[in-house]
Amino acid sequence: MAFNKRVKIQELFTQNQEGKEIVLMGWVRTKRSNKNVSFIALNDGSTIKNYQIVADPNKIDEELLKKATTGACLKITGTVVASQGAGQSTELVASQIEVLGEADAEKYPLQPKKHSLEFLREIAHLRMRTNTFGAVFRVRHALAFAVHKYFNDKGFFYIHTPIITASDAEGAGETFKVTTLDLKNPPLNEDGSINYKEDFFERETNLTVSGQLEGELAAMGLGEIYTFGPTFRAENSNTARHLAEFWMIEPEMAFYDAEDNQNLAEDFLKYVINYALENCQDDLEFLDKRAAEEETSKKADQRSEMGLLERLQFVVTNEFQRLTYTEAIGILKNSNHNKKKKFQYVVEDWGVDLQSEHERYLVEKHFKKPVILTDYPKEIKAFYMRQNDDGKTVAAMDILFPGIGEIVGGSQREERLDKLTQRMEEMHIPTEEMWWYLDTRRFGATPHAGFGLGFERLVLFVTGMGNIRDVIAFPRTPGHAEF
Template sequence: MTSKTVAQLLSQDVTLQDVTIKGWVRTFRANRFIALNDGSTINNIQCVVDFENFDEALLKRITTGAAIHVTGELVESQGKGQSVEIVVKTLEVLGDSDPETYPIQPKKHSFEFLRENAHLRTRTNTFSAVMRLRSSLSFAVHKYFNENGFNYMHTPIITGSDAEGAGEMFKVTNLDVKNLPLNEDGSVNYKEDFFGKETNLTVSGQLEAETYAMSLGKVYTFGPTFRAENSNTSRHLAEFWMIEPEVAFMDLAGNMDLAEDFMKSVLCYVLENNKEDLEFLEKRLLDEEKTKPQAERSDMSLIEKIKFVVDNNFKRVSYTEAIDILRNSKPNKKKKFNYIIKEWGADLQSEHERFLVEKHFKCPVILFDYPANIKAFYMRLNEPDSEGRETVRAMDILFPGIGEMVGGSQREERLDVLKEKMKALDIDEEELWWYLDLRKYGTAVHSGFGLGFERLVMFATGMSNIRDVIPYPRTPQNAEF
């Protein structure tokens, strides 16, 4: 008999049939009712045991966390909370289970405790729902790009360039750290290292993706990136995943169109395919909101936030217009913002971004044409504005509850301008000779954007800490598992 999943059995219309199933025990009540889950759904299936038909020693082994194999008859449930249940005919406990030391008991655990037991936390409803949603979002990403003619590109994890110019990178070396080869000036001689030069873990696949876009037209990367930022906030990881499409012959307007369509598509996918997980996480979030002061509570539920993005057109606003709005806003004038907006050129914070989305425009917002001095070297320089201020063709997409979700730009395709910008920022042309070649041979307008995947998962699940939306978080002083 072929084993079925819990999800399959709960969707069955046909009862009075023999079935077999394997899973993990969530609870075993009164030596009679087993709540069984196999990870295929947020819901458990109830297995009803007639204890007179089973050995007492066997029943004692059926504890929370135990893996079991059940065969029985699928019948209409006699109790509340489920449509069907299994009347058990045979039952086998698979492997060992130690109820005395099993950490995931049928009670509420703190997220901090569950992070310490990340190898088992997906046996809870919250984390099984989060990780199923993460999986669905990942599939939706690939589905969208595949259906829209993009080529999937695996950009290198080991790199000799720093796409962000942040300098916060993990070094890659096989040199003996106790006996480093040194130059005469005391610096490390990386010519003797494995790659013959200084190398790091990548912070972005964008620059390499640009090279492929300029021959394949439409490409995207979706892979791990790394940042050695010594930050222990709820929004930072040392290892995270990035989605980065790059498209040839596409300007900033086309880039905004692509990003909006992409975000709506992937969120529509989970609305349609992860209803039960979203409903569970929404209830969890509503219960959590009740414990907060009234002023800190969200105006929208989880599903409402997702539909807010899916159902609304994104408002496109220049940075200059946004600064004027923020400068003249009540929170700014009454000094309610933590960071007061005083003048053009300020780097916007999450509180400013959320004000624009949630209070002023009441829809997702795309800000564009940012000051050149707060954006990366590769962004396309605009002509100075009427006041002589330099801006670049950058764009950020702002969502409710989270602020910036997507960052992108039209890339600088003019060789002379790019060289000048690199010189001003002291970026070595020799390190990026191949990137400059794109501007020598068949240069063309091109654009792209980047999206931190974990930030998308946070938005779709309502989780407030980024450590809870990735299987095994890597943070300062933490590389467990």
């Protein structure tokens, strides 16, 4: 059985195959029959479109046709002919059907009807066979490819930073521990604490929350690098925006200042979104219609003013508005929205951490374009961000998008050894354990910058899905690690 001689369904929509005898393989989406003919809608995952198979019961074994139920996997040999029906220009007249895998017609959970996303999460091992999730994961692939293409074409080097690490880049402490110790009877020190000297790495280790710190080390020798890999956060949160395992894109660039960093991030976002628009047209048109249907079920004041495709075009065609955190606080504080207490979190004082509702107001109501916020108070940002001359703010930036709020966070990094060590001491980050990080400031320090983009947040924005669990194949959340 020469599987590699099959034709993909996508090719039948892009190449003229009329009159040719071909082999198709795929899964049955629907079948309708009468005594004279059976019509099978087949899908092989290469496109959101199904392809129509026409089977004559007088020429194809009746028992075979009975097994061609929804979910069954078929190998079909036949001739491509002009279609008599609407919706596609050609169809396949079957001369031979082979059932590669049966699907119990009564037990198969993906019957041809609308299923809730909650139900599909429970059968995540099958949900990629649906139109929605097929579209989402083809778009996800295109975005991942675009990420690598963008940085490769700009001369960046792809660095694989460690998944197991002894550092917590953000200092938040919400990490998954890595150990080979017997949890029922761990070795203890005299004070009753666990003796990690007897562990595999002879020290306390965890799954990484970010590749940034190691990325900075690489940039100090290679100039411009990026990481793109899994990261982990043990935050006990069950919101539609949180995952315990997610993918991060983190470029780090030597000889970049804060403005260079902003320019790169804006250009990068426009490039990858435009790549999806150009290469995932069918999937995005389907997801646009799906998102429009979802909007009708929301309350009037919660509906988006733009459709999915409009939002994507909105980002790639608009120059991002740049302003400081201080300017943003002034706008928010003086807004009618704030004065009438329409914000859940009323903006009163400089120094507060902005919430998603504030970020979306700036993007969707005030500027009506994507926003880059800069120069945040140092008290609400990480230790590694470069301190500005005012002594109060750091050279940070967040990029805000419609419907989602923050999508990118970054900064110029603090390259001055004295300033960095002082800040680490203020934030109780042990400098002796970070000697390797401080060495890059001791030996040949240079201004440098970088940013982080949560890949799932990008996929969420581009696909218009409402829950981050629906843009990663097998979501890891509190209480859920199946499949």
